[in-house]
Amino acid sequence: MRIALAQINSTVGDLKGNAALVVERARTAASAGAAVVVFPELAICGYPPEDLVLKDYFLADCRDALLDVAAACPDIVALVGAPLAQNGAVYNAAAVLADSRVAGWYRKIWLPNYAVFDEKRYFTPGCSVAVVEVGRVRLGITICEDIWEEHGPGEAAVSEGGAAAIVNLSMSPYHLGKGRQREVLLSERARAAGAYVLYANGVGGQDELVFDGDSLVFDPRGGLVARAAQFKEELVLVDIDATSAPSRTVRAREEALWPLDVITVESGRSKTTALPVDVGPSMVRERLCAEAEVYEALCLAVRDYAGKNGFQQVVMGISGGIDSALTACVAADALGVGKVNAVSMPSRYSSEGTKDDARETAERLGIRFYEIPIELIYSTYLQSLEAYLDPAAPGVTEQNLQARIRGNLVMALSNQYGWLVLTTGNKSETAVGYATLYGDMAGGFAVLKDVPKTLVYRLARYRNSLGPGAGPIPGSTIDRPPSAELAPNQTDQDTLPPYEVLDQIIEAYVVNDDSIDEIVGRGIDRAVVRRVLGMIDGNEYKRRQGAPGVRITPKAFGKDRRLPITNRYRG
Numbered sequence: 001m002r003i004a005l006a007q008i009n010s011t012v013g014d015l016k017g018n019a020a021l022v023v024e025r026a027r028t029a030a031s032a033g034a035a036v037v038v039f040p041e042l043a044i045c046g047y048p049p050e051d052l053v054l055k056d057y058f059l060a061d062c063r064d065a066l067l068d069v070a071a072a073c074p075d076i077v078a079l080v081g082a083p084l085a086q087n088g089a090v091y092n093a094a095a096v097l098a099d100s101r102v103a104g105w106y107r108k109i110w111l112p113n114y115a116v117f118d119e120k121r122y123f124t125p126g127c128s129v130a131v132v133e134v135g136r137v138r139l140g141i142t143i144c145e146d147i148w149e150e151h152g153p154g155e156a157a158v159s160e161g162g163a164a165a166i167v168n169l170s171m172s173p174y175h176l177g178k179g180r181q182r183e184v185l186l187s188e189r190a191r192a193a194g195a196y197v198l199y200a201n202g203v204g205g206q207d208e209l210v211f212d213g214d215s216l217v218f219d220p221r222g223g224l225v226a227r228a229a230q231f232k233e234e235l236v237l238v239d240i241d242a243t244s245a246p247s248r249t250v251r252a253r254e255e256a257l258w259p260l261d262v263i264t265v266e267s268g269r270s271k272t273t274a275l276p277v278d279v280g281p282s283m284v285r286e287r288l289c290a291e292a293e294v295y296e297a298l299c300l301a302v303r304d305y306a307g308k309n310g311f312q313q314v315v316m317g318i319s320g321g322i323d324s325a326l327t328a329c330v331a332a333d334a335l336g337v338g339k340v341n342a343v344s345m346p347s348r349y350s351s352e353g354t355k356d357d358a359r360e361t362a363e364r365l366g367i368r369f370y371e372i373p374i375e376l377i378y379s380t381y382l383q384s385l386e387a388y389l390d391p392a393a394p395g396v397t398e399q400n401l402q403a404r405i406r407g408n409l410v411m412a413l414s415n416q417y418g419w420l421v422l423t424t425g426n427k428s429e430t431a432v433g434y435a436t437l438y439g440d441m442a443g444g445f446a447v448l449k450d451v452p453k454t455l456v457y458r459l460a461r462y463r464n465s466l467g468p469g470a471g472p473i474p475g476s477t478i479d480r481p482p483s484a485e486l487a488p489n490q491t492d493q494d495t496l497p498p499y500e501v502l503d504q505i506i507e508a509y510v511v512n513d514d515s516i517d518e519i520v521g522r523g524i525d526r527a528v529v530r531r532v533l534g535m536i537d538g539n540e541y542k543r544r545q546g547a548p549g550v551r552i553t554p555k556a557f558g559k560d561r562r563l564p565i566t567n568r569y570r571g
Contacts, residue, residue: 001137003167004029004037005236007213007228009204011308012046015065019044022080023072025235030076032237035134037078038167040202041108041144042092044069044082047171047202048209053122059085070097077134077265079141081169089124094141094169096132096263104263106130106141110149116173116209116551116559117145128259129153131161137242138163138262140195144170147189147199153258158193161260164242165196172201174212174297175554176290179230183216191222196240203233205304208551208558210297226283231296236283291462294455294552298447299334301550302422305445306335311420315413317406317440318342318362318369320354321482322460324424325361325473327447329463331422332365332472340367341419345374345406349486357477364472374405381405399486403439411442420444423547428453428499430546430557431506432532433539434484434492441546449549450556452506453482453499497528505532511555515571534570541565 006025010018022039029037041047045062052058066082077098084093084105091107107126111119131138140157147154147168154166166189172182182199190197196219203213215228217238228234288296306314314331318324324342331340344358362369381401382389389397414421421443425435427450435441448456460478464471482492482499496502501524508514508522509532516533520526543557544565555561 001036001134001242002032002034002237002239003139003165003198004032004034005198005200005215005217005226005228005238006037006039007201007203007215007232007234007236008040008043009233009304010040010043010046010202011204012049012206013052015045015061018046019065019069022069022078026069026073026076026078028235029237030073032235034076034237036132036139036167037076038169038198038200039078039080040200041081041094041169041171042083043080043169043202047081047206047211048117049083050122053083053090056085059083059090066095066097066102070095070102071100073097074100077132079132079167079169081143081171083123090122091126092119092123092143093126094130094143096141096265098265103265104130104132104261106143106261108143108146109153109258110145112145115555119145128261129156129161130261130263131157131163133262133264134266137165137240140166142166142168144168144172147197148185154189154197155193156258156260158195161262163195165198165240166190166193168197168199170199170201171211173209173551174293176294176552177554179212179214179287179293182214183224183227186216187218187222187224190218190220194220196220196225198238198240201228203231203300205301205308205550207305208548208556210301210304210550210552212293212297224284227285227287228283229285230288230293231300238283291458294451295330295459295462297552298330298451298550302330302334302445302447306420309420311418311444313339313341313417313419314422315341315343315410315417315419316422316424316443317410318344318358319424320344320350320357320361320477321480322456322473322477323426323448325357325477326456326460326463327422327424328361328365328367329460329472330447332367337366340365341413342367342369343410343413344369344371345409346371347374347378347402347486349402349488349490353476353480357474357480360474361472361477364474372409374402374409377405378402394487399484400436400439402486403436403484404442405439407436407439407442414444421547422447423549424448426451426453426456427553427557428496428502428506430543431510431539432496432502432535433542434496435542435546437542437545441542443547446547446549449546450552451550452503452553454503497532501528502532505529506536507553509533509536510557510561511553537563537567537570540567 084091096104140163157163217226423443426448
């Protein structure tokens with residue numbers, strides 16, 4: 001049997017657009033001789049729909065969109081993710097479309113409620129296993145988290161429903177290392193069940209989340225059959241041999257954990273003319289290296305956030321530092337050089353080196369470059385506040401004034417031209433509050449919000465390795481000690497520990513929830529750890545007011561990590 005996995009980029013709430021995309025991919029799959037096509041989780045409405053599913057009229061519109069898809073795809077069996085409102089409950093469900101109708105449903109059993117997931121807020125868990133019988137081949141249907149649970153509904157579909165394959169409709173968000181984690185897990189699930197596992201994951205950016213695609217197929221012995229592209233839409237075609245699975249004894253139904261629903265449909269394959277399609281080893285796409293993964297994730301997130309929200313161009317401050325240089329590269333690669341506007345806003349403390357590097361980065365990328373000096377505005381601020389400041393001892397107030405002037409200027413350009421403001425701060429700075437509220441934090445999307453400073457350097461070198469020539473980021477930008485340049489001879493390390501140490505502490509405390517003693521046990525000075533943890537805890541109020549940004553680690557600030565602002569616990 002030929003099965004297609006449709007790795008598509010749905011947009012939350014774009015019901016007509018999503019439906020049209022599903023129809024187009026289903027027809028392509030049918031023309032290639034596929035009997036079944038599998039789409040991602042909640043493909044009709046986009047993922048995650050969040051409070052949209054609390055609206056009855058939204059659910060009704062989703063139903064209508066699904067019926068339109070069914071009517072338009074008579075020549076193939078399609079498994080399509082959609083919300084299902086039924087008997088006062090709402091389910092995260094998979095519709096079985098066949099012969100221009102909805103032939104049956106599977107309702108997701110395991111609802112994740114951790115990290116970025118809060119599905120128990122919106123959905124009721126299903127209570128039955130479902131298999132769809134196409135011809136003489138049975139496929140067990142699962143949705144995302146179902147396959148992550150050991151001895152879950154997929155295994156039951158095989159042992160109790162006689163399924164030769166488990167299909168999984170998924171929207172699994174990306175973080176670095178997630179792809180390899182999925183491969184190990186799905187291989188184990190295939191081997192344990194003695195069945196094929198076909199995993200269809202969506203792709204695209206949705207607010208803070210980015211979905212990497214990377215759809216997978218494993219044979220009954222756990223061997224990798226197909227791997228789709230990362231961060232790109234793709235239609236994967238595989239031929240499964242239902243007779244190749246090891247022999248199984250179907251468990252007696254009285255021992256079953258869940259009831260079994262069998263949905264019998266006709267294959268649409270007989271209605272189509274199969275085209276020659278390569279479904280062999282070439283369908284195993286090469287996995288990207290770590291830096292390439294993260295860079296592609298950032299590009300996709302920026303492209304979709306801007307495009308799906310209707311922004312034609314972006315604007316950003318460019319300082320000559322490594323963070324703004326990398327942000328400019330991501331923006332240019334994601335959107336095209338003609339859609340990126342970089343603004344240099346030098347002050348009395350800006351060095352000639354950083355001013356030159358800012359201009360050179362823009363020129364190498366081919367993006368538009370503007371220079372708006374802030375000295376006159378800054379001097380006016382100081383004059384206005386003369387009675388309240390101590391000119392003999394300038395401090396953080398004077399530094400933040402400069403940052404807020406720059407924030408006002410880029411926001412003014414945003415207002416004037418409708419450009420989306422990209423902020424340039426990284427995770428290390430965001431964690432400890434080394435950023436100015438309403439200043440460099442002002443903007444619409446924070447590209448590097450979840451990228452630690454040490455990874456920023458790795459990504460900059462990676463991007464330069466792609467060229468052309470020596471790459472868009474000057475070597476001096478990478479080699480220069482990082483500085484906000486808000487005071488004479490300032491460097492980040494005047495205030496912060498070395499980034500190699502700081503990032504270790506942030507990963508341990510924020511990502512792993514390690515205690516002070518556990519972090520100190522890694523060989524880091526206790527006083528340094530206490531100071532950094534105090535900065536992290538004390539700046540929650542800042543992070544709450546920052547722009548959304550791309551999640552690329554297992555735990556980002558925002559949906560992943562929800563701590564009270566008013567909080568005296570210091571563990």
